[in-house]
Amino acid sequence: MRPVYLDNNATTRVDPAVVAEMLPFFTEQFGNASSMHAFGAQVGGALKTARRRLQDLLGAEFDHEIVYTSGGTESDNMAILSALETQGARNEVITSTVEHPAVLALCDWLERHRGVTVHRIPVDAKGRLDVEAYRKALGPKTAIVSIMWANNETGTVFPVERLAEMAHEAGALFHTDAVQAVGKLPIDLKSTEIDMLSLSGHKLHGPKGIGALYVRKGVRLRPMIRGGHQERGRRAGTENAPAIIGLGKAAELARLHMADEQTRVKALRDRLEQGLLQRIGNSFVTGDVENRLPNTANVAFEFIEGEAILLLLNRAGIAASSGSACTSGSLEPSHVLRAMKVPYTAAHGAIRFSFSRENGDADVDRVLDAMPAIIADLRSLSPFWKDKRPGAATDAAFNPTYA
Amino acid sequence: MWEYSEKVQEYFYNPKNAGVMENASGIGDVGAISCGDALRLMIRVDPATDTITDAKFQTFGCGSAIASSSALTELIIGKTIDQALELSNQDIADFLGGLPPEKMHCSVMGYEALRAAVANYRGEAWEDDHEEGALICKCFGVDEGMIERAVRMNGLTTLEQVTHFTKAGGSCATCIEGIEEVLAKTNAAMVVEGLLDASEAFDPNEAVRPVRRPKAGKSPLAVTLEPLTKPKLTNLQKIRLIEEAIEGLRPFLRQDGGDCELIDVEGDRVMVKLSGACVGCQMASVTVNGVQERLIEKLGQPLRVIPV
Known part of the structure; x- marks a missing residue:
C-alpha cells in the first residue's frame, strides 16, 4: 500500500x-x-x-x-x-x-x-x-x-x-x-x-x-x-x-509551484477538512479558517487522545501529526491550542494534516476512508464517551481522582 | 515515534477487556483529561473467595495507556484481591515487554486504578499521594515539591544525588536545568536557615574542578598492539570475576536500599537476583543494564544479565 x-x-x-x-x-x-x-x-x-x-x-x-x-x-x-x-x-x-x-x-x-x-x-x-x-x-x-x-x-x-x-x-x-x-x-x-x-x-x-x-x-x-x-x-x-x-x-x-499551492493543494485540504467534519461528529477545525496557509488542516476530535489516533493512522499507512502531549513525552497538550483556549477534551485529540504539492486526490480519499472507523474505535474505549455521544464527561459520572 | 514493544502494540491494536461492566463490584477512576490520561477500571469480585472474576476498562489516552490498562485487567482476573494488590506498576510494564521510560506513568496509572477500584469495592475512601507543584521530571512524574523535600531531608547537594534519591533526570535528562534550579534554590534556603554549610551548597556557577585520572602506564598507542582475542576464561575464573564486579557495585545498590546476588552462570547468561528496594523499582531494568555493562567491561566478553 x-x-x-x-x-x-x-x-x-x-x-x-x-x-x-x-x-x-x-x-x-x-x-x-x-x-x-x-x-x-x-x-x-x-x-x-x-x-x-x-x-x-x-x-x-x-x-x-x-x-x-x-x-x-x-x-x-x-x-x-x-x-x-x-x-x-x-x-x-x-x-x-x-x-x-x-x-x-x-x-x-x-x-x-x-x-x-x-x-x-x-x-x-x-x-x-x-x-x-x-x-x-x-x-x-x-x-x-x-x-x-x-x-x-x-x-x-x-x-x-x-x-x-x-x-x-x-x-x-x-x-x-x-x-x-x-x-x-x-x-x-x-x-x-x-x-x-x-x-x-x-x-x-x-x-x-x-x-x-x-x-x-x-x-x-x-x-x-x-x-x-x-x-x-x-x-x-x-x-x-x-x-x-x-x-x-x-x-x-x-x-x-506557488500557484499550484494556492489552488490545487488548497482544494485538497478543503475537501479533506469538509469530508472529515461531515463523517465524524464532535469534531471541529482549529485556527483562523479565513486566514491560513493553503496546505494545513488542524482538526480536533473530542474525547480521544492524539497519539492513539496517530498510531492507528500509521497502521493504515497514513502519516499525520498531533499537538498531543503524549507524542512529545510531556503531559500538557499543545501550547498553541491551549493559548487558543481549546478545551482539554479536544486539544488532546487534535490532528494536523499538512499537504504539499506532492499530494493528490487519492491521499484525501484514503484518509476519509480510514478516519471514521479509527475515531469510532477509540471513542468506544474512552470513559468520556457513552452510547455514541459524549457521555460520562458531561453528566459528571466520570470524575476521576488525579493520579 | 516511540519504540513500543510488540506486546504493547498487540494490546493497543486489539485491547482485551475493553468496555463497560454493568453492576461492577468496584470502580476505580484515575487520571485527568488535562493530563491526557484517564482510566476507569471496573472489577467484579466473588465475595465468597475475594477473587476478581472479571475486569473491564475504559481509557482516554495514548497507545501505551490503553495497552497498560488492558494488561492490568489480564493480570488481575483470577487473582484474589490480596494477590492483585501485590502487583506493582513494574509488573504491568514487564507483562508488556517493557515501556519507554517516558511512558512508565501509564503503568503507574494502572497500578493506582486498581487501588482505587479495590477501595471502592471495600467501601473505603482512596486518596492518591500525588504531590502538588510544578512537574519537573516528566519521565518519572517528579515535581518540585518532591525534589525539595528529598534535598532537605537528605542534605543533597549534587544533581547525581537528586537523581539517585528521586529518579528525577534519570531518563531523558531534558529536565536537568530545572532540577539544578530547584537544588540551588533549596540549598540556598538551607544555608540561610543554618541547615547547610555554604561551602557544601550546590553552586551552579562553581568553577570546574579538576578530575585526576590515573596516568596511563604506557603510550595510549600501545593499547592497539594487545591481542584482540583474550584467552578464554574458565568457568571458575568467570564466576570469580563476576562476583568481584557485583561486590564493587553493591555499595551503590545498598545506598538505594537494594541488593544483587549472583545465582548462576550458563555460558554467556548470568542469572542474578535483585532484592530489597530493587524489587518493583521503576529503574530495575536500568540497574540490570548497569550491572551488565560493568560485567562486560570486567570480563571483556559479551554476556547477558538476566534477573530471576
Whole structure:
C-alpha cells in the first residue's frame, strides 16, 4: 500500500531535482568556496546562483541580505540575540504565545537568566493575534518583535506586514519566523518593513540542516557564531555548499509551484477538512479558517487522545501529526491550542494534516476512508464517551481522582 | 515515534477487556483529561473467595495507556484481591515487554486504578499521594515539591544525588536545568536557615574542578598492539570475576536500599537476583543494564544479565 504523507509542516521530501542539483557538490565540485584555485571558484559561482534564487523567492532587494544558517532555530536565535546587542538600552522582547519553541524557549531563558523583559501577546479562540495588546506592549524599551508569519500547528497567518510597521513606529526591530510561510505564501520583502526573517530548507522540499536569516540591508547584525569571513562575517564556518545549492533549487521550484499551492493543494485540504467534519461528529477545525496557509488542516476530535489516533493512522499507512502531549513525552497538550483556549477534551485529540504539492486526490480519499472507523474505535474505549455521544464527561459520572 | 514493544502494540491494536461492566463490584477512576490520561477500571469480585472474576476498562489516552490498562485487567482476573494488590506498576510494564521510560506513568496509572477500584469495592475512601507543584521530571512524574523535600531531608547537594534519591533526570535528562534550579534554590534556603554549610551548597556557577585520572602506564598507542582475542576464561575464573564486579557495585545498590546476588552462570547468561528496594523499582531494568555493562567491561566478553 502506498504510504500517504500528510505531515509536510514537519518536513518535506527533498525534490529529486534538488538532489540532482546537489550531488556534484559532494563529489567532483568539492572545493571550499574561499580557496583561490579553480575548485573553489566553481563552488563560489554555484553559491551565487543559489543565493539569487532564494532572493527571488523572498522578493529581497539584495542577495547579500541572505545569511545562511543551519536552519530555522539558529536563524531565530541569531535575530533575537543580535537585536538585544545592537539596540542599546532597549531590553524588551515582544513575541506571541503561539510561537515555535525556537523562539519561546529562547525568550524564557532570556527572561530567567539575562534580565530581559518578555511580552507574550495572546491570541483569541481562532488563533488571531490580539493586535491591541501588541500595540500596548510596544514602547521605548522594545528591542525587537519576533512574531511568526504562519503558525506551524494551525496554519493561521498573522498580519506581519502591518505588525512590522507598528514596530518601526516604536523604534523596534521586527523579526518574523517564516519557516512555514516561505514557499507556501507569496512573499515580497522589499515592499515590506520586515527587518529579519527566518526560513528553513527542509520545509520546502530542500535538504535538512540548511536555513537562512534574511537581514534587511542597513540593519545591524551581531554574529552569534564568530570565526572566518563567510557570509560577510555574519555567520562564520565553511559554507554548507551542497545544502545551500539545494536550497537554491528548492526556492526556484517553490516559486514555480506557488500557484499550484494556492489552488490545487488548497482544494485538497478543503475537501479533506469538509469530508472529515461531515463523517465524524464532535469534531471541529482549529485556527483562523479565513486566514491560513493553503496546505494545513488542524482538526480536533473530542474525547480521544492524539497519539492513539496517530498510531492507528500509521497502521493504515497514513502519516499525520498531533499537538498531543503524549507524542512529545510531556503531559500538557499543545501550547498553541491551549493559548487558543481549546478545551482539554479536544486539544488532546487534535490532528494536523499538512499537504504539499506532492499530494493528490487519492491521499484525501484514503484518509476519509480510514478516519471514521479509527475515531469510532477509540471513542468506544474512552470513559468520556457513552452510547455514541459524549457521555460520562458531561453528566459528571466520570470524575476521576488525579493520579 | 516511540519504540513500543510488540506486546504493547498487540494490546493497543486489539485491547482485551475493553468496555463497560454493568453492576461492577468496584470502580476505580484515575487520571485527568488535562493530563491526557484517564482510566476507569471496573472489577467484579466473588465475595465468597475475594477473587476478581472479571475486569473491564475504559481509557482516554495514548497507545501505551490503553495497552497498560488492558494488561492490568489480564493480570488481575483470577487473582484474589490480596494477590492483585501485590502487583506493582513494574509488573504491568514487564507483562508488556517493557515501556519507554517516558511512558512508565501509564503503568503507574494502572497500578493506582486498581487501588482505587479495590477501595471502592471495600467501601473505603482512596486518596492518591500525588504531590502538588510544578512537574519537573516528566519521565518519572517528579515535581518540585518532591525534589525539595528529598534535598532537605537528605542534605543533597549534587544533581547525581537528586537523581539517585528521586529518579528525577534519570531518563531523558531534558529536565536537568530545572532540577539544578530547584537544588540551588533549596540549598540556598538551607544555608540561610543554618541547615547547610555554604561551602557544601550546590553552586551552579562553581568553577570546574579538576578530575585526576590515573596516568596511563604506557603510550595510549600501545593499547592497539594487545591481542584482540583474550584467552578464554574458565568457568571458575568467570564466576570469580563476576562476583568481584557485583561486590564493587553493591555499595551503590545498598545506598538505594537494594541488593544483587549472583545465582548462576550458563555460558554467556548470568542469572542474578535483585532484592530489597530493587524489587518493583521503576529503574530495575536500568540497574540490570548497569550491572551488565560493568560485567562486560570486567570480563571483556559479551554476556547477558538476566534477573530471576
